[in-house]
Amino acid sequence: MTTMTIAKAINEGLREALGQDEKTLLMGEDIGALGGVYRVTDGLQQEFGEDRVVDSPLAEAGIIGTSIGLAMRGYRPVCEIQFDGFVFPGFNQITTQLSKYHARTSGAVTLPVTIRIPYGGGIGSIEHHSESPEALFAHTAGLRIITPSNPHDAYWMTRQAIECEDPVIVFEPKKRYWLKGEVNTEDPGTSADPFSAHVVRQGSDATLVAYGPLVPVALAAAAAAEEDGRSIEVIDLRSISPIDFDTVEASVRKTGRLLVTHEAPTFGGIGGEIASRISERAFLSLEAPVIRVGGFHMPYPVAKVEEHYLPDIDRILEALDRAFSY
Amino acid sequence: MGVGQLPTTEFNDEELDDHPETHQDPASQPAGGDMIQLLDAQGNRREDPVFGPYVESLDPEALRAFYRDMAVVRRFDQEATALQRQGQLALWVPLTGQEAAQIGSGHALRPEDFVFPSYREHGVALSRGLDMSDLLRLFRGVTHGGWDPREKNFNIYTLVLAAQVLHAVGYAMGIQRDQASAQAKGQAAEDAAVVAYYGDGASSEGDVHEAMVFASSYKAPVVFFCQNNHWAISVPSKVQTKVPLAHRAQGYGFPGVRVDGNDILAVHAVTQWALDRARKGEGPVLIEAFTYRLGAHTTADDPTKYRTSSEEDQWRAKDPLTRLETYLRAEGLADDAFFEDVRRQGQELADSVRQAVLSMEGPSMEEAFAHVYSQAHPLVQEELQWYREYEAGFENAEGAGEG
Numbered sequence A: 001m002t003t004m005t006i007a008k009a010i011n012e013g014l015r016e017a018l019g020q021d022e023k024t025l026l027m028g029e030d031i032g033a034l035g036g037v038y039r040v041t042d043g044l045q046q047e048f049g050e051d052r053v054v055d056s057p058l059a060e061a062g063i064i065g066t067s068i069g070l071a072m073r074g075y076r077p078v079c080e081i082q083f084d085g086f087v088f089p090g091f092n093q094i095t096t097q098l099s100k101y102h103a104r105t106s107g108a109v110t111l112p113v114t115i116r117i118p119y120g121g122g123i124g125s126i127e128h129h130s131e132s133p134e135a136l137f138a139h140t141a142g143l144r145i146i147t148p149s150n151p152h153d154a155y156w157m158t159r160q161a162i163e164c165e166d167p168v169i170v171f172e173p174k175k176r177y178w179l180k181g182e183v184n185t186e187d188p189g190t191s192a193d194p195f196s197a198h199v200v201r202q203g204s205d206a207t208l209v210a211y212g213p214l215v216p217v218a219l220a221a222a223a224a225a226e227e228d229g230r231s232i233e234v235i236d237l238r239s240i241s242p243i244d245f246d247t248v249e250a251s252v253r254k255t256g257r258l259l260v261t262h263e264a265p266t267f268g269g270i271g272g273e274i275a276s277r278i279s280e281r282a283f284l285s286l287e288a289p290v291i292r293v294g295g296f297h298m299p300y301p302v303a304k305v306e307e308h309y310l311p312d313i314d315r316i317l318e319a320l321d322r323a324f325s326y
Numbered sequence B: 001m002g003v004g005q006l007p008t009t010e011f012n013d014e015e016l017d018d019h020p021e022t023h024q025d026p027a028s029q030p031a032g033g034d035m036i037q038l039l040d041a042q043g044n045r046r047e048d049p050v051f052g053p054y055v056e057s058l059d060p061e062a063l064r065a066f067y068r069d070m071a072v073v074r075r076f077d078q079e080a081t082a083l084q085r086q087g088q089l090a091l092w093v094p095l096t097g098q099e100a101a102q103i104g105s106g107h108a109l110r111p112e113d114f115v116f117p118s119y120r121e122h123g124v125a126l127s128r129g130l131d132m133s134d135l136l137r138l139f140r141g142v143t144h145g146g147w148d149p150r151e152k153n154f155n156i157y158t159l160v161l162a163a164q165v166l167h168a169v170g171y172a173m174g175i176q177r178d179q180a181s182a183q184a185k186g187q188a189a190e191d192a193a194v195v196a197y198y199g200d201g202a203s204s205e206g207d208v209h210e211a212m213v214f215a216s217s218y219k220a221p222v223v224f225f226c227q228n229n230h231w232a233i234s235v236p237s238k239v240q241t242k243v244p245l246a247h248r249a250q251g252y253g254f255p256g257v258r259v260d261g262n263d264i265l266a267v268h269a270v271t272q273w274a275l276d277r278a279r280k281g282e283g284p285v286l287i288e289a290f291t292y293r294l295g296a297h298t299t300a301d302d303p304t305k306y307r308t309s310s311e312e313d314q315w316r317a318k319d320p321l322t323r324l325e326t327y328l329r330a331e332g333l334a335d336d337a338f339f340e341d342v343r344r345q346g347q348e349l350a351d352s353v354r355q356a357v358l359s360m361e362g363p364s365m366e367e368a369f370a371h372v373y374s375q376a377h378p379l380v381q382e383e384l385q386w387y388r389e390y391e392a393g394f395e396n397a398e399g400a401g402e403g
C-alpha cells in the first residue's frame, strides 16, 4: 500500500504496462519530454524511449487512426487525448472505425486500443477544456468506457483497459488528478472487475449514483443528508459502458429511491439511461421518480459561472428533497 | 527520380495541365503534366532510365499474367454488375477502366506486404489471391466485411472515405517497431511495406493529410496509391485539387509520382520502385495513377448526368487491356490460343462467383450479437436473451396455430 495521487497512479499503471509488454506503446501530443500537459506520462519516455512513448503530430484522427493500424499489427496502443473538447477531430476514427472493426471482421480481429481522455470541469479553464462527452461514446456499440474516481481504481483501470481485448476509453477526472489515496499495486481487491459498480457508502433511504469527478461530491452530500436523518447509499458507477445495472437495481430495491448525478448535461445523458433501465427493472420498488442532477442544455459555460452549472452538494440535497416529497 | 523527364504522347497538354490558372507564374509552380509512361496507347514501349529497367526484368510469363488478371477481373466486374441488376447484390462498385492501376500495383507487392483498400480494389484483391466471391459478401448484405484481413494481408473494404489511409500508416509504424525489436534481438527483420489505396475525391479528406504527416514524420514504410479516376461520384477532380495530386507529396517531404494509370508496365515499375524505397527504410511515396472510371460510380449512379460520352470515348481509346494486348501480340509473346484461354478463365470465375453468391446466406441475429465485443458484455447478453425469448414466442404461437 502506498499513498499517491490519481495522476501518479495512472503514471504507475502505464509504467507497469509498458514494462510488462513491449507491444504496449503510448501515443499523444506532448506526452514525451513534457510528460503530458497534466504530467500523467511524466518520465515514461525517458525510461522507455521515443518509439514506446510517442510524441505524435498534432492530429487526433492521426493518433486514433494510426493506433488502429498498430493494433492490427499486434500492438497495444494507449492514446492520450489532451483535453475532452479535442477528441472530436478523432471522433470519426473512434466511432466508425475503432468501435466496429471487430464486428466487421466477424470476430477475426480485435483492436485492443486504449484512449485516455482527461474530462470534466471545475478547473476554471477556457472553452473546450471542461467537457463531459461520455454519452456521445456510450451510444456506440463496440466501445467500453470506464472512469476512476480514486487512485486505487485509477491504477487498476489503466492496467485493465490496456489488457482488455476490446477498445476502451478511460475518462480521467482531471479535477481529481491531485486527489490522494491508498493504492495497492499488488492486489486490485474489489477493483478486479473494471466494469462493476461499487457501493461506496451504505444507506437505506435513497440510492445516489455518481461517477468520476462527482463521487466525492456525492459522498459529501450523503454525509450532509445524514445530519437531516436521511440514510443515503452512494454508488460509484465506475463503468459507463457497460453499466452495472445489477448493483444499482439491488440498491434501489433496498432504498426505494434513485438519484443519478453527472457533470454532463442531463438531456440524452447516462442518467436518463439509468433511470429508464431501473424503472423497467424495479418499478414497483420505486417510491419516487428517478431524479437526475446534471449539467444544463448549454455549451459548457464560462469559468465565471461553472460553479452554478456543476452539480454540487446543495443541488443534490434539493433533488433528494424532491425524491422524498412523493 | 525520373519524374518529369518524359513528354507524353496521347495525353495532350491541355488535359494534363489540369488547372491553368495555377500555372500563370511558372517559377512558383512545380512543373505540371509530367507523367511516367512506358507503354503508350498504341502499345509501343517507351524508354525511361529509372523505371525502364523494372520492365526489362519481367519475363514473358509475368507480362501474360498482367493481361490475364486484367481481363479476368474485368469479367468478374461484369458478372457482379449483372448480379446486382438481377437483385442478387444490393450495390456494386465497378472497376472497369482501372485494371492496370490495380493489377499493376498489386503484382508489385510481396505476400508479407499489407494492403489497405478502399472499396473498389477488386483487381488488387485478385492479385492478392483472395477468393473473389468473398468480395461480394459485403455487397450482398450478409456481412460488413467478408474475409479475414490477415489471411492474404488484404484489409476489409472501408466505406468511410480515407479512414483506412491512417490505418495503413499505423500498420507501417508497427512494421518499423517489429524491425527494431528483431534487430535488438539479433534476429532477421522482415522488410515488409504497406500500400494505402484511395481516390482523388478521398484525397480531400483530412485523414489523408494526417496520414501523410505521420508517415513523413516517422518515415513509415507506406506507399500512398491514389487512383485519380477523375470523378468522385459526380464531382470532377478539379474541385478536389488545383495541382496534380502527386505534387502534394512535396509539401509533406516525400516523393510524389504521377504515372499513366492505364499503362500497367509503368504502374508496376513505379510501384515496385516505391515499395523498394519503403522497404529500404527511405520512407513513403505518393503515387498518383492517372486513370479513368469508364463506367458508373456504382450501380446506383447515372454518369450521363454529369459527363459527356465523348469524354468517355477518349478514355476508351486508352483502354489498358487493348494496349497490352497489342504489345503482347506485336512482340510475339501471346497468341490467339492464349487470349482464348484467358477468356475461358474469366468465364469460369464468373460462373463460380455467381454460384457462390446465390448460395450466400445472411448471418443469424445470434452471430450479429456475437462480435460486438470480443469479451462478454452484459448489455449484449441481456438484449440477446430478450431477443431469443421474443423469437421463441413466435415459434410457440405457430405451433399452437397448427395444433
Ligand SMILES: Cc1ncc(C[n+]2csc(CCOP(=O)(O)OP(=O)(O)O)c2C)c(N)n1
Pocket (backbone or CB within 6 Å): B120, B159, B160, B161, B198, B199, B200, B201, B202, B203, B229, B231, B232, B233, B293, B297
Ligand atoms: C466520409 C465519406 N463521405 C462521403 C461518402 C460518400 N461517397 C462514397 S464514394 C464517394 C466518392 C469518392 O470518390 P473518390 O475518392 O474519387 O473514389 P472513387 O469512388 O472515384 O474510386 C462519396 C462522396 C463516403 N463514403 N464517405
